[in-house]
Amino acid sequence: MSIPTRREAIKGIALGSAGIAVSGYAGSAANANTRSEENAIPIQASRAFRGEHQPKALPFDPTKLKGLSEKLIRSHHENNYTGAVKALNVVEQRLDAMMKDKDLPAYIYGDLKREELVRTGSVVLHEYYFANLGGDGRAAGSVLDLIKQWFGSYEQWEAEFKRTANALGGGSGWTILAYNAHTSEVHNYWAWDHMHNAPMSRPLLVLDMYEHSYHMDYGSAAAKYVDAFMQNVKWEEVNRRAEESIKK
Ligand SMILES: [Fe+2]
Numbered sequence: 001m002s003i004p005t006r007r008e009a010i011k012g013i014a015l016g017s018a019g020i021a022v023s024g025y026a027g028s029a030a031n032a033n034t035r036s037e038e039n040a041i042p043i044q045a046s047r048a049f050r051g052e053h054q055p056k057a058l059p060f061d062p063t064k065l066k067g068l069s070e071k072l073i074r075s076h077h078e079n080n081y082t083g084a085v086k087a088l089n090v091v092e093q094r095l096d097a098m099m100k101d102k103d104l105p106a107y108i109y110g111d112l113k114r115e116e117l118v119r120t121g122s123v124v125l126h127e128y129y130f131a132n133l134g135g136d137g138r139a140a141g142s143v144l145d146l147i148k149q150w151f152g153s154y155e156q157w158e159a160e161f162k163r164t165a166n167a168l169g170g171g172s173g174w175t176i177l178a179y180n181a182h183t184s185e186v187h188n189y190w191a192w193d194h195m196h197n198a199p200m201s202r203p204l205l206v207l208d209m210y211e212h213s214y215h216m217d218y219g220s221a222a223a224k225y226v227d228a229f230m231q232n233v234k235w236e237e238v239n240r241r242a243e244e245s246i247k248k
Contacts (some may be wrong), residue, residue, distance in 0.1 A: 049096035055082040056127055060134025060234070067228030068133075072216040075194035080212050081126040088119035121194030125174055128206040129213075135234025143204060143235065143242035146179075150186040161188045161207075162226050166203075168192070168209035169222025177205040177238075179245040204247040205238045 010065055031168040035191055050083045062073040095112055098104050139147065151157035157177075165175040167190065178201035214225030 025042035046096065049092045049099075051096075053083045053085050053123065054089055059131055065133065065228075066137075066231045067217075067224075068232060070127050072131075072214070076128065076208075076213055077214060080210070081123070081130070084119050084122035084126060085225070088116070088123055090113050091115045091119055101244055117195050118193070121197070125176075125194060125203070125206055126243075128203045129174075129208045132205055132234050132237050133229075133232050135231050135232060137231040137235075137237060139233075139235045139238075140241075141235065143237035143239040145244075146186055146242055147177075157188070158230070161205075162223075162230070164188050165207050165209055165226045166223050169226075170211070170220060172210045175207040176201070176203050178203050179242060181245065181248065202241070202248075204241045204245065205233065 014056065025237060057076050058073070062077075065073065084233065091112060095109075095116065095224070097146045098112065100111055101104075147154055147157045161175060161177060171192075173193060173196065176189045176191060176197075177186070178189050178198065179186050179200060180201045182200035188206075189201060191197060207226070209222070211220075211222075214222060217228075220223045
């Protein structure tokens with residue numbers, strides 16, 4: 001066995017290093033690809049995308065409301081509200097499926113993220129709406145004090161609430177008496193759609209002004225629907241929300 005020359009020894013070290021480097025690079029590339037796919041494909045199920053929301057039952061007897069028919073209320077609850085819950089579930093599950101497609105353009109994903117916001121707003125506001133119906137329409141409790149404090153009198157508050165609601169007649173949206181946790185103020189907020197909410201506002205009284213909430217009973221006479229709604233407000237629930245919001 002001959003002793004390698006210094007030149008041969010250096011060449012051998014270089015080749016050896018190159019070999020290690022090549023195999024190392026190949027390994028790194030494989031690992032990089034694997035990591036990339038792992039980043040794009042969530043392996044564990046995410047709670048945010050379960051799509052398991054369940055519709056809440058009507059919290060009152062729909063045959064007992066004044067000026068709002070059972071047919072209207074049931075149609076609203078079963079078609080519009082329950083439909084929104086089902087749609088939200090589909091949207092969440094589709095978002096999950098889309099995240100597994102690493103080549104999906106972000107702008108396509110964004111369209112469905114908008115739907116997530118629309119459906120979430122619809123579900124939440126409808127649940128507040130139905131929960132503040134079924135009462136005798138007579139305001140009482142500490143929420144009445146709050147209304148007087150911020151609007152001067154119940155009558156002045158009601159006039160502004162109704163005018164805000166009537167401004168949405170013939171179109172779509174929500175009128176929301178809310179306590180704003182940031183400003184510590186109480187306002188009647190105008191909302192053109194399910195996504196239109198004053199930041200940090202906690203709903204106290206929610207009125208649905210989408211045409212589906214009154215057209216069956218009143219046609220395009222939105223103001224008559226607003227009057228009927230006021231006769232059925234469950235102020236005990238509004239009061240509970242007010243006390244809870246201020247406590248927080
Ligand atoms: Fe609705």
